[in-house]
Amino acid sequence: MGRVIAVANQKGGVAKTTSVASLGAAFVLRGLRVLLVDLDPQSSLTFSLGIDPDVVEYSISDVVRGEVDLTTARLRTSEGMDLIPSTIDLLAAEAMLLPAPQREFVVRRGLEEVLSTYDVILLDCSPSLGLLTLNALAAADEVIVPLQCEMLSHRGVGQLLDTVADVHRLLNPRLRVRGLLPTMYDKRSVHARAVLGDVKRRYRVPVLNPIPRSVKFAEAPSVGTTIIATSPSSSGARAYFRIADGLLRAWRFGGRKAAPPAAPR
Ligand code: ADP
Ligand code: MG
Numbered sequence: 420m421g422r423v424i425a426v427a428n429q430k431g432g433v434a435k436t437t438s439v440a441s442l443g444a445a446f447v448l449r450g451l452r453v454l455l456v457d458l459d460p461q462s463s464l465t466f467s468l469g470i471d472p473d474v475v476e477y478s479i480s481d482v483v484r485g486e487v488d489l490t491t492a493r494l495r496t497s498e499g500m501d502l503i504p505s506t507i508d509l510l511a512a513e514a515m516l517l518p519a520p521q522r523e524f525v526v527r528r529g530l531e532e533v534l535s536t537y538d539v540i541l542l543d544c545s546p547s548l549g550l551l552t553l554n555a556l557a558a559a560d561e562v563i564v565p566l567q568c569e570m571l572s573h574r575g576v577g578q579l580l581d582t583v584a585d586v587h588r589l590l591n592p593r594l595r596v597r598g599l600l601p602t603m604y605d606k607r608s609v610h611a612r613a614v615l616g617d618v619k620r621r622y623r624v625p626v627l628n629p630i631p632r633s634v635k636f637a638e639a640p641s642v643g644t645t646i647i648a649t650s651p652s653s654s655g656a657r658a659y660f661r662i663a664d665g666l667l668r669a670w671r672f673g674g675r676k677a678a679p680p681a682a683p684r
Pocket of ligand 2: 436464
């Protein structure tokens with residue numbers, strides 16, 4: 420059965436999309452069958468993997484509306500991950516869901532038919548705590564929360580962890596917090612180190628190894644690939660390989676347990 424991982428933070432620009440694409444590419448190179456789902460109407464994941472949302476035939480919006488199943492909307496990317504693309508129509512599709520019964524389980528139901536054909540399914544959430552993000556959390560086995568180690572930038576994390584705890588209690592008892600993922604981390608910055616220390620003390624969830632700040636991350640999406648393809652031996656790529664390998668170890672050998680959802684201290 421595929422593991423479903425939601426990558427979520429209602430703050431934009433914290434490297435959710437970069438993390439989904441880079442982890443996905445790293446898992447493919449480790450021999451896993453990987454599906455990525457773009458749940459952001461801004462379609463950054465779709466764009467960054469070299470696919471133009473304006474020309475795709477079907478997208479996650481059609482799946483959410485119940486018009487096609489996931490396998491019909493699925494595309495293969497150049498690095499070997501499958502992708503359910505998103506388009507701007509997803510905004511309207513999310514609004515249409517609001518009055519629907521069982522509206523939090525649309526993504527889960529969509530994924531069910533493909534769970535056995537993938538090892539890992541990564542869900543790239545939009546920068547909101549809206550219905551699609553709730554759908555992602557209701558569908559996920561675990562959640563990774565990328566955050567930037569800058570003052571004030573992790574202010575929303577407590578609220579997100581509260582939401583994760585609510586989803587765990589009300590919708591999805593399987594859901595675990597795999598960890599906070601510090602991104603764009605500059606270990607030479609005293610400030611970044613201080614914020615990382617504060618994050619580790621403040622939230623009762625694991626903190627994964629930081630991803631270093633690097634301009635290579637900005638370059639890769641412009642050619643429709645990830646840093647894993649463009650600069651596989653860069654510090655940024657190695658950091659994502661390390662996270663991917665840590666997850667694999669945890670799943671295979673039951674290594675460090677993901678924390679159950681917890682409220683912030
Ligand atoms: P989100 O999905 O949370 O909005 P993105 O993944 O789109 O965030 O990243 C926001 C911007 O930061 C992008 O331009 C991306 O290339 C850049 N970025 C991501 N990770 C890093 C990093 N480790 N170092 C430098 N820039 C990064
Ligand atoms: Mg994004």
